[in-house]
Amino acid sequence: MNTSELLTVKKTLTYIIFSFLFVFTSTGLSAQDSVAAEKHSSMLGFSYLKRTDGVRVLSATASAVINRQFIPLVNCQVRFFCSDKEVAVIETDNAGKALLLIDASYKQQCSDDGSTEYKAVYEGNDTIEETESSVQITDISLKLNFSETDSLRIAGAKAYQLSPGGDTIPVKDITLIFAVKRMFSNLKIGEGTTDKSGFCSCEFPKNIPGDSIGRITILVRIEENELYANVEASGIKTWGLPTKATTSFVKRELWTEIAPVWMIITLFTMLTGVWAHYFYVAFNIYRIKREGKKIEKAKKEQLTV
Amino acid sequence: MENNLDKHIKALTPEIERTSKWWKLLFLLFLVLFLTGIYGLILQITKGHIVTGMRDNVVWGFYIVNFIFFMGLSYAGALISGALHLFKAEWRRPIIRITELTTVISLLIGPCFILFCIGRLDRVFYLLMYPRIQSPITWDVIAISTDIAGCILFLYLSFIQDFAKLRDYPELKVGKFRKKLYKAPALGYQNTPKQKHLIEFSKNIMAAMIIAIAIIVYSVLAWIFGVTLQPGWHSTIFGPYFVIAAVYSGTGLIIILMWIFRKVYHLEEYITKKHFINIGVLLMIVAAFYGYFTFSDYLTKWYGSVRMDKILIDKLFADFYWAFIFSNYIGIIVPLIVVGFPKLRTIRNITIAAIIALIGLWVNRYLIVIPTLETPYLPIQDIRPDWVRYTPTWVEWSLTIAGVSVFGMLFMLASKFVPIVSISEVTDDEKEDNNEKQLLSV
Numbered sequence: 001m002n003t004s005e006l007l008t009v010k011k012t013l014t015y016i017i018f019s020f021l022f023v024f025t026s027t028g029l030s031a032q033d034s035v036a037a038e039k040h041s042s043m044l045g046f047s048y049l050k051r052t053d054g055v056r057v058l059s060a061t062a063s064a065v066i067n068r069q070f071i072p073l074v075n076c077q078v079r080f081f082c083s084d085k086e087v088a089v090i091e092t093d094n095a096g097k098a099l100l101l102i103d104a105s106y107k108q109q110c111s112d113d114g115s116t117e118y119k120a121v122y123e124g125n126d127t128i129e130e131t132e133s134s135v136q137i138t139d140i141s142l143k144l145n146f147s148e149t150d151s152l153r154i155a156g157a158k159a160y161q162l163s164p165g166g167d168t169i170p171v172k173d174i175t176l177i178f179a180v181k182r183m184f185s186n187l188k189i190g191e192g193t194t195d196k197s198g199f200c201s202c203e204f205p206k207n208i209p210g211d212s213i214g215r216i217t218i219l220v221r222i223e224e225n226e227l228y229a230n231v232e233a234s235g236i237k238t239w240g241l242p243t244k245a246t247t248s249f250v251k252r253e254l255w256t257e258i259a260p261v262w263m264i265i266t267l268f269t270m271l272t273g274v275w276a277h278y279f280y281v282a283f284n285i286y287r288i289k290r291e292g293k294k295i296e297k298a299k300k301e302q303l304t305v
Numbered sequence: 306m307e308n309n310l311d312k313h314i315k316a317l318t319p320e321i322e323r324t325s326k327w328w329k330l331l332f333l334l335f336l337v338l339f340l341t342g343i344y345g346l347i348l349q350i351t352k353g354h355i356v357t358g359m360r361d362n363v364v365w366g367f368y369i370v371n372f373i374f375f376m377g378l379s380y381a382g383a384l385i386s387g388a389l390h391l392f393k394a395e396w397r398r399p400i401i402r403i404t405e406l407t408t409v410i411s412l413l414i415g416p417c418f419i420l421f422c423i424g425r426l427d428r429v430f431y432l433l434m435y436p437r438i439q440s441p442i443t444w445d446v447i448a449i450s451t452d453i454a455g456c457i458l459f460l461y462l463s464f465i466q467d468f469a470k471l472r473d474y475p476e477l478k479v480g481k482f483r484k485k486l487y488k489a490p491a492l493g494y495q496n497t498p499k500q501k502h503l504i505e506f507s508k509n510i511m512a513a514m515i516i517a518i519a520i521i522v523y524s525v526l527a528w529i530f531g532v533t534l535q536p537g538w539h540s541t542i543f544g545p546y547f548v549i550a551a552v553y554s555g556t557g558l559i560i561i562l563m564w565i566f567r568k569v570y571h572l573e574e575y576i577t578k579k580h581f582i583n584i585g586v587l588l589m590i591v592a593a594f595y596g597y598f599t600f601s602d603y604l605t606k607w608y609g610s611v612r613m614d615k616i617l618i619d620k621l622f623a624d625f626y627w628a629f630i631f632s633n634y635i636g637i638i639v640p641l642i643v644v645g646f647p648k649l650r651t652i653r654n655i656t657i658a659a660i661i662a663l664i665g666l667w668v669n670r671y672l673i674v675i676p677t678l679e680t681p682y683l684p685i686q687d688i689r690p691d692w693v694r695y696t697p698t699w700v701e702w703s704l705t706i707a708g709v710s711v712f713g714m715l716f717m718l719a720s721k722f723v724p725i726v727s728i729s730e731v732t733d734d735e736k737e738d739n740n741e742k743q744l745l746s747v
Contacts, residue, residue, distance in 0.1 A: 075690060094684065094693075259438035267438060267447070270521070274451055277514050281458055281507040285492065288465070288500050292493020 039129045040064045042073065046120050046133035048229040050140075054104025060120035062096045064128050072096030073128065081119040081134075083109040114138055114161075115227070135229055140171055142233035144220055146204075153239055156201035157220040159194050170198025174222060178202045181217035181234070210240020313731050314474050317724035320570050321471075322478045324721070327569075332717055335710040342707020345700040346421065354424055356700045361685055363678040363695035367705050368422040370670045374554065375415030375708065376449075376526060377547070377666070380519040381555015382408030383456055384548075385587070387516040390508060396583050398730035399575040402723070403562050405460045407555065408515075410715045412453050414708050421704055441529045448522040455518055459511040461490070462504060466729035469494035486722075523548050530673070536613035537606065537677040546598040553591045554666035557640075560584055560659035562716070564652065566725050575726045578652055582644075585655040588662060589644035596637040599669075603633075617680045625676055628668050636665020 045061035058080055062073040078098040080088045090098040098120070102108075108116045115138040124130035140161055147154045157176050160168040174194045179186035190202030210216040215238050222231040320328075349356050359366045386404035389397035423429060436443045468491035471477055472484065494500055527547035530538040540546075560581065567576040606614040621629045643649050643658040675695050684693075697705075719725075 093687070094690070263438055267444075271447065271451065274455070274514060274518060277510055278454060278458060281462070281510055284503045284507045285462070285465075288494060288503050289492040291497060291500050291503075292495060295495045295497065296493055 039124075039127060040066050042122060042124065042128050042131040043070065044078070044120055044122055044131045044133040046118075046135060048118060048135050048137055050229075050231040052233045054141075056102040056104075058100040058102065058118055058120065060090075060092075060098045060100075060122075060133065062092050062098070062122045062131070073122070076122060076125075079121045079123070081117075081121065083111070083116055084119075085109070110139075137229050138227045140174075140222070140228045140231055142176070142220055142222065142231055144218065144233045144235045146218070146235065146237055146239075151206075153204040153206070154201050155190075155204045155218055155220070156199060157233065159198045159200075159222070170194070170196065172196050172198060174198075174200075174225065174228070176200045177221045177223055178204075179219045179221065180208055180240075181219055186219055186221075204239055206239075206241075208240045209243045210238070212242055212244065214238045214240040214242040216240035311474075311476075313728050314470065314477070314724075316574065317572075317726050317728055317731075318471070318474075318477060320720055321722070321724065328717065332714060335714045335717070338703075338710040339707045339714065342704045342710070345703035345707075349421070349700055349704075350426065356698060358695050358697045358701060359422075360692040360695070361688060362681060362693050363675060365422065365674050365678060366695055367697045367701040368418040370667070370674050371705055371708055372415050372418035372422070373526065373547075373670045373674070374667050375411045375418065375712075376523065377551035377670075378555045378558050379408050379411035379415060379452075379456070380523045380548070380551045381553070382406075382411065382559070383452070383459075383515040383519040384552055385555060385559065386459075387512040387514075387519070390512040391516070396580055399572070399726045400559065400563055400580055400584070401730055402463065402725055402727040403566065404555075404559055405456075405463055406716060406719050406725075407558060407562065408456045409453075409460050410712055410719070412449075412456055413715070414711055416449055418704075418708065441525065441532055444525045445522075445529060448518070448525045452515070452518050452522045455511065455515050459508070459515055462508050462511060463727060463730075464490065464723055465492060465494050465504060466496070467723055467727060469496070470728050471723075519551075520548055523551050534682065535677050536611075536617045536680050536682065537673070540602060540606075542598060542602050542605075546602060549591060549594045549598055550666060550669065553588070553595045554663055556584060556588045556591055557659040557663035557666070560588065560656055561663065564656040564659075566720070570720070570725060572726060575731065581652045581655045582650050585640075585644040585650060585658070588640050588655075588659060592637050592640040592662065596633075596641075599633050599637070613680060613682055617676060620676050620680060621672065625672055628672060632665045632668040632672060636662055636669070 042062065042064045045059075045063075047059045049057045049059075051057060060078045060080070062076055062078060063070040064073055065071075072094070073092055073096045074094055076092045076096070077089050078092060079086055080090065080098075080100045082102070087102070088100050090100055092098045110116050115136050117134055117136050119132060119134035121132040122130060138161070140159060143158045143160070145156050145158070147156065155178050157178070159171040159174045159176065161171055163169055172194050176192055176194060177188060178190040178192075179188045181187075187208070189205060189208070192200040192202055194200045204218070208216055215236055217234055217236050218239070219232055219234045222228050224230065345356075357366060382404045386397075386401055386408060388394075389401060389404070420426060420429065432443070432446055436446070438444075468487045472487040472491045477484070494504075524544035524547065527543040531540055531543040533539065563576050563580065563584070566572055603618065607618050639661045640658040643654045679693055679695060
């Protein structure tokens with residue numbers, strides 16, 4: 001091959017390598033290139049939950065729509081408002097979520113119909129549009145009570161509102177969901193609608209596993225209601241079946257006090273095999289030295305003779 | 306024969322007899338870099354790991370990357386030297402000393418990085434006092450110490466004959482003390498048939514042993530990752546993948562060292578283009594295997610679409626894009642092309658390919674360790690964002706460079722004490738050639 005042919009081959013190879021790299025660098029795996037071009041629309045998921053202890057949890061999840069995908073907006077500031085009054089500015093976490101916990105003692109302003117507006121605002125930046133989301137909530141409370149007659153266990157709940165004077169006003173026709181708290185989610189056990197006195201109950205099953213002495217956390221919830229959003233109350237009862245925790249971990253050899261027999265046998269067989277060879281080789285080295293000494297001694301004897 | 310022996314000793318010992326100005330300067334440079342690393346280490350011990358980039362999420366940083374990398378170089382040296390010796394590959398003779406020294410020196414440096422990673426160095430002896438056989442860390446301690454013992458024994462066996470030759474060579478211009486230093490470890494070796502047989506037999510045993518141990522030890526190291534439930538690590542393929550990757554990086558390093566010593570010590574007569582091509586072909590074959598394993602590993606993870614694996618792969622193609630491309634595309638394709646096309650097989654090209662492969666492998670180790678730790682199954686709640694991402698500090702860089710410097714210094718010191726090309730191997734080669742010629746003439 002002459003020089004010009006060699007140059008052609010080199011050029012072709014360079015072309016192939018660069019083409020290859022170009023293909024792999026331009027597959028659009030990174031969305032960063034298109035980000036700077038125009039503002040992306042954003043969304044703010046917003047939810048309200050009133051807990052048993054009266055704390056109201058406001059959760060705002062900010063995301064941008066980039067290449068038709070919802071990308072969480074991380075470390076962005078979300079402003080929370082309660083009846084148009086700014087109550088907090090919270091930075092989103094890695095999932096784009098900002099959480100605000102409003103203490104039960106906080107007195108929020110109500111509108112004429114007794115409701116309160118909660119609002120979350122993300123003001124956007126150079127590349128992301130601003131967005132906001134709000135909910136209008138009427139305050140309501142739930143109170144759980146438990147009764148046991150013969151072998152019948154009843155979980156009941158009362159839904160009520162507080163008047164400005166502090167009196168309780170029952171709330172009727174509200175759907176309540178009864179559930180038991182499990183490790184990852186709630187196990188629904190019954191559902192009902194409140195009567196005129198704001199009361200609703202359900203029979204509690206006897207076969208729900210509890211902890212070692214049968215304790216379980218029973219919940220009653222209002223879920224996704226137009227007026228009240230999410231409200232819950234909970235209580236602990238020993239209505240579950242006592243459960244002795246059996247975990248596969250105790251059978252896992254790596255967590256036991258002593259290694260499994262097969263592991264000990266394998267390790268010691270291998271180590272013995274390897275180190276036996278080492279010692280044999282070390283012995284051979286000693287034999288080489290012994291042979292050397294013999295030769296040296298013979299040479300000395302020859303010299304003295 | 307004796308004249309030939311004299312010729313070889315004369316050709317291979319000048320660097321033992323004299324120390325050039327460049328040698329001293331380079332050694333001084335390595336020493337300064339090493340001392341900088343020591344300063345960094347002192348700072349780390351006194352102030353704690355806060356001086357490093359390691360935090361709650363990424364608890365393994367540069368140190369573990371370097372540990373895997375150096376151990377890989379060592380196992381590759383062991384596998385290559387053991388295999389070449391066992392299969393009696395004739396072309397091995399001038400380069401086998403380099404592979405053996407690579408094995409032992411890397412093996413001495415690698416475990417030091419584990420110590421740098423430990424927060425409570427005062428508790429290291431607990432590993433020996435209270436070992437738990439069921440712990441992969443204990444497997445590693447046992448395996449590495451067994452490997453060090455075996456590799457040192459194998460290296461020493463190959464030194465004995467050269468020590469004897471240097472001891473008996475009257476024209477060797479070194480001090481009396483150095484002469485004495487050769488005498489003791491030469492063990493009174495006189496090249497008798499019995500002594501020769503014992504050495505050859507022992508070398509064969511140790512060659513077989515260190516091949517097996519190298520595979521087991523590097524697999525054990527891979528299993529430390531493989532048995533851990535972390536995205537990207539929990540893989541059955543990790544054992545053989547690590548072994549292949551180790552051979553790949555080690556082969557690259559051996560080519561680079563061959564090029565350096567050939568140039569600096571003027572060993573063109575001994576380390577020829579043939580050696581570069583032969584070991585380059587090995588690099589190419591291993592590159593193909595390594596590429597295959599890499600592809601298999603990522604393909605199954607990507608296709609499986611397990612959420613965390615998907616996040617990890619997305620992260621590799623976003624935050625670590627160029628590192629991923631360099632390590633897993635360029636680092637594999639370049640050696641394949643350079644050695645694959647006979648026209649491109651020059652000493653320079655093969656060495657450049659080896660450098661790319663070696664750096665690519667280090668980056669690959671980084672990509673195995675860091676992105677996974679930045680993608681935990683159970684993220685720590687409300688952790689500071691700057692603690693999730695890992696960025697090495699100057700302390701980690703200084704200790705990494707110190708590790709490379711110690712490698713250089715130990716290689717330089719070794720080359721001052723024994724010839725970098727084994728005299729006994731080269732002269733044995735000629736003896737066998739002569740025997741073959743005699744047989745043919747008969």
